[in-house]
Amino acid sequence: MSLSLKKILTLVFVREPGKILLGMKKRGFGCGRWNGFGGKVEKGETILQGAKRELLEECGVSAKHLESVGLINFEFENEPEILEVHVFQASKYTGEPIETEEMRPQWYKESEIPFHLMWPDDELWFPYLLSGKQFEAFFLFRGMDVVLEYWIKEKGLN
Numbered sequence: 709m710s711l712s713l714k715k716i717l718t719l720v721f722v723r724e725p726g727k728i729l730l731g732m733k734k735r736g737f738g739c740g741r742w743n744g745f746g747g748k749v750e751k752g753e754t755i756l757q758g759a760k761r762e763l764l765e766e767c768g769v770s771a772k773h774l775e776s777v778g779l780i781n782f783e784f785e786n787e788p789e790i791l792e793v794h795v796f797q798a799s800k801y802t803g804e805p806i807e808t809e810e811m812r813p814q815w816y817k818e819s820e821i822p823f824h825l826m827w828p829d830d831e832l833w834f835p836y837l838l839s840g841k842q843f844e845a846f847f848l849f850r851g852m853d854v855v856l857e858y859w860i861k862e863k864g865l866n
């Protein structure tokens with residue numbers, strides 16, 4: 709069996725009552741879509757440290773404590789590398805979000821999330837994120853716009 713190539717990535721959502729901070733990706737993977745803040749986990753750092761680092765680098769927000777909310781595996785048809793995305797949320801943080809080369813931050817009301825300008829899977833798992841339900845999910849993509857298959861499971865606290 710082939711070695712499954714996994715790329716470990718992070719995704720962080722900053723929360724205020726009734727609102728969520730999204731960033732417009734200005735370059736690279738997912739460019740042109742609103743998303744959480746995140747990216748690669750570097751050698752020598754934990755996934756949690758990587759998540760905090762990316763949040764700070766991408767919008768200047770410093771989160772002392774991140775809450776783990778989900779784990780999503782993304783597979784793309786005919787590509788060997790699976791993206792394993794660790795999803796977190798931050799409700800305690802310091803710093804006003806600022807625009808960087810990577811991301812343009814904007815607060816959205818939870819009732820006005822711009823799903824048409826986000827990855828097509830997001831509207832499927834956002835209800836878990838917004839309701840604070842921990843979840844695991846899998847999405848098989850054809851290209852960047854079509855979800856061929858998926859599942860989402862709610863996770864009890866271990």
Ligand SMILES: Nc1nc(SCCc2ccccc2)c2[nH]cnc2n1
Nearest residue numbers: 717718719737743746747782827829
């Ligand atoms: N919401 C969402 N995010 C991603 S990639 C998130 C991880 C990442 C990757 C690269 C730079 C920064 C952050 C997705 N891929 C396929 N559907 C998706 N949905």
